[in-house]
Amino acid sequence: MAERGLVVSAPGKVILHGEHAVVHGKAALAVALGLRTFLCLRPGGEGRLRVRLPGVGALRSWERPGLSALRERLGADFDESKPPSAELLEALKEFAGIPAEASAPDSLAILAFLYMCLAISAKYGDVPSVDIVVWSELPTGAGLGSSAAYAVCLAAALLHACGAISCPLKDGEITARWTEEEMTLINTWAFQGERVIHGNPSGVDNAVGTWGGALRFQSGEIKALKRVPTLRILLTNTKVPRSTKVLVAGVKEKILKFPAIMNPVLDSIDAISQECQSVLEAMPANPSPEHYPVLEELFDINQHHLNVIGVGHPSLDRLCRVTASHGLHSKLTGAGGGGCGITLLRPGQCPSARLARHGGERGRPFLPPGTAWLTSCPFLPPSRQTPPRRPWKQPSEICARADLSAGRPTSGPPG
Ligand SMILES: Nc1ncnc2c1ncn2[C@@H]1O[C@H](COP(=O)(O)OP(=O)(O)OP(=O)(O)O)[C@@H](O)[C@H]1O
Ligand SMILES: C[C@@](O)(CCO)CC(=O)[O-]
Ligand SMILES: [Mg+2]
Numbered sequence: 001m002a003e004r005g006l007v008v009s010a011p012g013k014v015i016l017h018g019e020h021a022v023v024h025g026k027a028a029l030a031v032a033l034g035l036r037t038f039l040c041l042r043p044g045g046e047g048r049l050r051v052r053l054p055g056v057g058a059l060r061s062w063e064r065p066g067l068s069a070l071r072e073r074l075g076a077d078f079d080e081s082k083p084p085s086a087e088l089l090e091a092l093k094e095f096a097g098i099p100a101e102a103s104a105p106d107s108l109a110i111l112a113f114l115y116m117c118l119a120i121s122a123k124y125g126d127v128p129s130v131d132i133v134v135w136s137e138l139p140t141g142a143g144l145g146s147s148a149a150y151a152v153c154l155a156a157a158l159l160h161a162c163g164a165i166s167c168p169l170k171d172g173e174i175t176a177r178w179t180e181e182e183m184t185l186i187n188t189w190a191f192q193g194e195r196v197i198h199g200n201p202s203g204v205d206n207a208v209g210t211w212g213g214a215l216r217f218q219s220g221e222i223k224a225l226k227r228v229p230t231l232r233i234l235l236t237n238t239k240v241p242r243s244t245k246v247l248v249a250g251v252k253e254k255i256l257k258f259p260a261i262m263n264p265v266l267d268s269i270d271a272i273s274q275e276c277q278s279v280l281e282a283m284p285a286n287p288s289p290e291h292y293p294v295l296e297e298l299f300d301i302n303q304h305h306l307n308v309i310g311v312g313h314p315s316l317d318r319l320c321r322v323t324a325s326h327g328l329h330s331k332l333t334g335a336g337g338g339g340c341g342i343t344l345l346r347p348g349q350c351p352s353a354r355l356a357r358h359g360g361e362r363g364r365p366f367l368p369p370g371t372a373w374l375t376s377c378p379f380l381p382p383s384r385q386t387p388p389r390r391p392w393k394q395p396s397e398i399c400a401r402a403d404l405s406a407g408r409p410t411s412g413p414p415g
Helices: 064-074 086-096 105-124 146-161 180-198 204-211 244-257 259-282 289-308 314-324 352-358
Strands: 006-017 028-043 048-053 058-063 130-136 214-218 221-224 231-237 329-332 340-345 372-377 399-402
Touching: 006 146, 006 204, 006 259, 006 340, 028 146, 028 204, 028 259, 048 064, 048 105, 058 064, 058 105, 064 086, 064 105, 086 105, 105 146, 105 180, 130 146, 146 180, 146 204, 180 204, 180 244, 204 214, 204 221, 244 259, 259 289, 289 314, 289 329, 289 340, 314 329, 314 340
Parallel strands: 048 130
Antiparallel strands: 006 028, 006 399, 028 130, 028 214, 048 058, 214 221, 231 340, 231 372, 329 340
């Protein structure tokens, strides 16, 4: 591992259509965000592993021999093609002093780190002695793929520390990306990390975090969307906390309870994803307002379906009502139940200030400062995107960068 360490970064995501249905084999359209998670990996001192996760208030360290002994004692089958067993995760929770039913952000994050560290090292060598710090521009638990970006960074860093993938940086390069084969390996292990955090993920989030850009995901098949326009999206964080794991489990329960009612809804969401993809791919690079009515109608229909499957929330209903009062169309993104909503903006529309000032009922600003920000979903292939704000060669998929301690990225690690 490079003596100076390595900074790995992966983007968050927005799901345009298909959330939850994609867990049950339907199609989803997802696109990488310009908000990223960063992981700085440095050689650990005196055979120790240290992980600092200020985003979830976690700081843990272990002696390397203790983890090696744990791995041997577990003798577990760390096969990355299978979900981690409940017994294995219980043993790891006990070792880390995490309560059995824990679902707090720090507990899940440490559990995911421990599992991936032991599993990857079991396959590719010894438990590495590393010092890892993770920081992010993404709100956690808000539907923007923060868990996936975390898992993708962890996978890349641990695979590199165990010698399973190269350090893609060449002398003099500031950023670089791995080969397709290495990215596939990173994505496979990131999916394992998502399985620890989400329980029953589809894999769409870690796929976008690994490959970036815009893609269609269905039953593990990842297909980059052909050249489609850049859409301008207003992201609004309702700041209502929720757990993707719990929401995904709730939808599964409802499907088992009402299959004849729920399956047609999932099929309809699948059809919405297909229709949206056709419309996007038929639109010119710089669409004019008349191309938007169908996209807006699909947002509305899908939002109603997401309420039917039980992942809506009054705060999201309010977002939809307030934006609708300004002629705009919104839907939740990610697991729902709170978290973020997305509002489609036509060319030239930029109502966030007007929304903040006059939105909401009874005149109160609906969007408190800092909870809404404009972003654009860069549908253009990374090579055709405008240069990123930070020195990332490909702004929207996982990248590696030397740990330029002096010149850290704008959102450098805390402390
Ligand atoms: N920067 C981070 N550092 C450490 N752990 C993180 C970080 N970001 C996310 N996580 C882990 O991911 C969990 C949030 O995952 P969850 O899937 O519930 O939300 P999300 O990924 O933001 O939303 P969605 O899955 O709907 O896109 C946190 O509780 C934490 O365990
Ligand atoms: C809710 C869900 O469909 C998307 C979460 O961002 C879960 C998944 O696909 O893993
Ligand atoms: Mg997640």
